[in-house]
């Protein structure tokens with residue numbers, strides 16, 4: 001990607017390096033749960049974060065820089081800016097108002113509106129505070145552990161989490177949550193897969209418009225050849241079937257919460273090719289029922 005030199009969002013909370021008063025607590029079942037989700041990109045944070053850690057002293061907003069000084073942070077801020085521009089326009093086309101989410105960069109651990117996030121927590125979106133949480137070291141893990149390197153693979157992760165924010169603004173997240181209490185775990189997992197695959201689709205829609213962006217500094221497209229393949233490779237690497245197979249040697253489809261590699265690729269690609277949000281109804285897609 002030729003991302004440098006373009007607008008960076010200021011909807012950043014760079015909490016890296018900020019000592020976490022009241023945030024250093026861990027251990028217990030919560031941590032085990034969190035450790036189990038290190039593989040996943042987001043999902044339902046209330047299911048994975050340690051709820052007991054809620055109520056700790058919140059980080060004072062005034063201490064937190066809204067700009068990143070390092071390249072990884074600047075990249076994230078630039079990608080966030082691109083999602084802001086693209087989704088603001090798409091919402092405007094729907095006669096809706098897009099409300100920007102915040103992106104919290106953290107290291108080690110932090111407090112979120114959905115509970116306590118440790119370094120083992122993958123990137124996630126918290127609907128309660130409309131913030132995306134990202135420990136940038138996750139990108140190293142993608143590269144080293146999942147063999148999913150590349151800046152566009154990272155952009156896909158951010159776009160996927162912003163996709164959850166879009167779902168939240170459109171009321172989809174609430175609809176899914178409302179069903180939580182009356183569904184079995186198996187049925188809930190199925191619903192979770194649909195929500196996740198839709199976030200992949202929305203990341204694809206974002207990529208569709210991102211591809212049309214030019215970088216005047218280089219007089220070239222922001223997206224370069226090979227970039228889309230980086231996202232597809234990442235989607236392939238983090239499918240539930242592949243992760244389960246790698247971690248336990250076998251696959252349990254009922255326990256899927258994000259979809260198979262093939263499904264994740266399919267829905268990202270579908271959004272990327274169409275660019276039309278109306279093509280992303282994973283909830284009534286016959287192949288997912």
Ligand SMILES: [Zn+2]
Nearest residue numbers: 041042043199
């Ligand atoms: Zn997700």
